[in-house]
Amino acid sequence: MKKNIYGFAIIIIFFMGTFASLATESSYIKNSYNKPQEIYSNRKASEIELINREAEKLYAAELKPIISDLAKANLGASSLEYLFQATKVLIFYNPQIKYVEDMQKILNYLDLKKIIKKPHYVELQEAYIATRQFDKASSMVEKQKLDYLQEIPKITTEVGLLDDQPTILVPENSHLIHRAFNIPKKGPYILVISNPLCGFSARAAEYISKDKRLREVFSNYSLWLSPPSGDLQLESYQNWKKSYPKLAVGLMHNTPPWPKLDTSQTPVFYFFLDGNLYQSLIGWPRDGAHIKALNGALVDIGLLKN
Incomplete structure (x- = not known):
């Protein structure tokens, strides 16, 4: 015992x-x-x-x-x-x-x-999409027959793109165009890190679209750019273009050549002058607290007069 x-x-x-x-x-x-x-x-x-x-x-x-x-x-x-x-x-x-x-x-x-489990495959495909490995993301659907994953849209790449230059994906109906993009080396420019599903981004776009002076400035001197994510959200970009036709929109493609920007929150307004980052503005509060700061930044880079 x-x-x-x-x-x-x-x-x-x-x-x-x-x-x-x-x-x-x-x-x-x-x-x-x-x-x-x-x-x-x-x-x-x-x-x-x-x-x-x-x-x-x-x-x-x-x-x-x-x-x-x-x-x-x-x-x-x-x-x-x-x-x-x-x-x-x-x-x-x-x-x-x-x-x-x-x-x-x-x-x-x-x-x-x-x-x-299924979520592991979903998250891996999202990781492929976020890092722009579209062939691998598509292969998970076509070869592995994981039909619950995202269908990757057709992507048309323009000729002459270089590995060390910033590129973007431009939504066009049901497909994407992969093209070069450079912040102008001369004059002012605004880069807005945004997301079509972000309420704060939409509020900022709504206010700017309704203001005649701001709408003109942003339609000529800005790009609303979405950071890499695991969802291409084509339908949401189509809706954005219908709502804000004067505000050009795109998706970051290859992030390393871009300036070191914070892409983890939206919206963030980056104000450039002669190719150099001049200042930034983060967020768009409900109370309109950033309106004065936005106008001030545009005056500073020469896009608005006092």
């Missing part, structure tokens, strides 16, 4: 140790997963480049080594999910192919462990 009790106690201790180890592992991964979100939650628009570097450094030190050898790490389901979501956070704020490649590795491992 004593032997049985002794053996039973050993089994209990073994499982307690195993559960404690799993809990510690899960807690560590969860803590590491939360850190990128904390970094970006406390950022200022003027510090976005610095914050991206801080997040990359954290990722390389704490998460990348685990992803590089998932079989050796032998993580539980909850830890794998935290790891997967960590890559999703980083892709949202700073879309980079290296993060998507790591997300793909985690998805493959989830599939191997037979704990993969």
Whole structure:
């Protein structure tokens, strides 16, 4: 009887140790997963480049080594999910192919462990779209037959595009045109980081469209540009163009050649003069508090007179 009790106690201790180890592992991964979100939650628009570097450094030190050898790490389901979501956070704020490649590795491992779910495929395709890997996003529908994913529209690329120049996607009916875009080296220009589904962006566009002076300025000297995201939202762009036909709209395509702009919030107005960033204005409050600041910025770059 004593032997049985002794053996039973050993089994209990073994499982307690195993559960404690799993809990510690899960807690560590969860803590590491939360850190990128904390970094970006406390950022200022003027510090976005610095914050991206801080997040990359954290990722390389704490998460990348685990992803590089998932079989050796032998993580539980909850830890794998935290790891997967960590890559999703980083892709949202700073879309980079290296993060998507790591997300793909985690998805493959989830599939191997037979704990993969539909949302994992959805989020991977969104990551492909955010990083403009349209062939891979489309392949998930056409080759893997995941018919619940997004259909990628036809994309026509203009000739002569260079890898190191900023490019945009311009919505045209049911397809997109991929073309070059440069902020003018001479004179004033306004770049508005926006989103057709953002209520604050729509309020700003509504106010500007109804003001004769502002409408003229923005129709001639601005582009309303959506940052990379996991949804191409073609229908919403079509609706935007109907509502605000004078406000040119597009989607960022390749982000590295662009100036270091904060694309994690909308709208953000960037005012350029002779190709150089002069100042910025973040948001569009309901109370119209930014109207004076907007007019002031336009006066400063020579688009309005006092």
